[in-house]
Amino acid sequence: MEKILIVEDELDLALNIKEIVENFGYKVAGIHADAQSVLSYLETSKVDLILMDIQIKGDVDGIDLCYKLKDIYNIPIVFLTAYSDQTYLDRISNVLYDGYLLKPFKADSLKSAIFLGLKSKPYAVPQKDLEKLSLKIRDKGYVVPVPISDIIYLKADGLYTKVFTHAKSYTVRDILKDLQAQLPDHIFLRPHKSYLVNINHIDSYNSKELNVNQINIPIRRGFYKELSNYLN
Structure with a gap:
């Protein structure tokens, strides 16, 4: 069962996403609200995909956190955000990511984004x-x-x-x-x-x-x- 990490600082929304993701048949590895807790968690734990909010707690937002993670791990990242400003789009376009979903979104859209994000995982080396x-x-x-x-x-x-x-x-x-x-x-x-x-x-x-x-x-x-x- 694939494990998905949710990075979202609004707890009610995060719990709602968690319920939807679990109904899809995936395991939610955890919910984190800031970059440091995500980095600490991934030092000792593996996940198959990250659902990443852009505006999270702390000085490092979701886009900068994505930069950090892609330098260390090969984990697919799907952005979930309420922001579609050109400034954000320009910043996102310069980072490797595996999906982008604008809030509010429908469950079917989230399901598709997760499916495609997981498909972007590299195959194991023979x-x-x-x-x-x-x-x-x-x-x-x-x-x-x-x-x-x-x-x-x-x-x-x-x-x-x-x-x-x-x-x-x-x-x-x-x-x-x-x-x-x-x-x-x-x-x-x-x-x-x-x-x-x-x-x-x-x-x-x-x-x-x-x-x-x-x-x-x-x-x-x-x-x-x-x-x-x-x-x-």
Whole structure:
């Protein structure tokens, strides 16, 4: 079941949208009213589509938030807005988005916008092509292309990230979130804020931790069910 995040600062309207979306058969992952809460949520959770209001709480509006999200994640975004001013249209035209719906809208229009937005999601990379992908890591003055399939997991270490493979480990001068943006999100899951794991190397798991290459990695509360559904 696809998960949809609602970004809307009018709670009554957000709850109404939530009810409509659930009647369509989708799961609503949550309702957020400001950019920071959305960014924090997505650090540890995955969604399939975002319904984005333009005027939200805080200094960052929905359009600027869309810019930030598209720099980090490959998530379809559908704008829901009451504004059709040329200023807004000019700003929206400069950002990658996957739908635009003017308020007030009918349920059928919302259903179509969600359907088309989800269809814009990229297809998973075939295994034969995945073998060709690599993460370029600078090691001792050299750039080393480390095959994606060889990476077991990544661990945050302050402003650095440790990348673990079967052969060796590397310390990279990038935060975990920046490296996550360079890796296919259908292969690498973030079960905990400090870890990014290649699902192909998961040996076992329970409600508290997962085992990867004889290393126990903690999982955040509520992630066990999501992990089970994903692996199944």
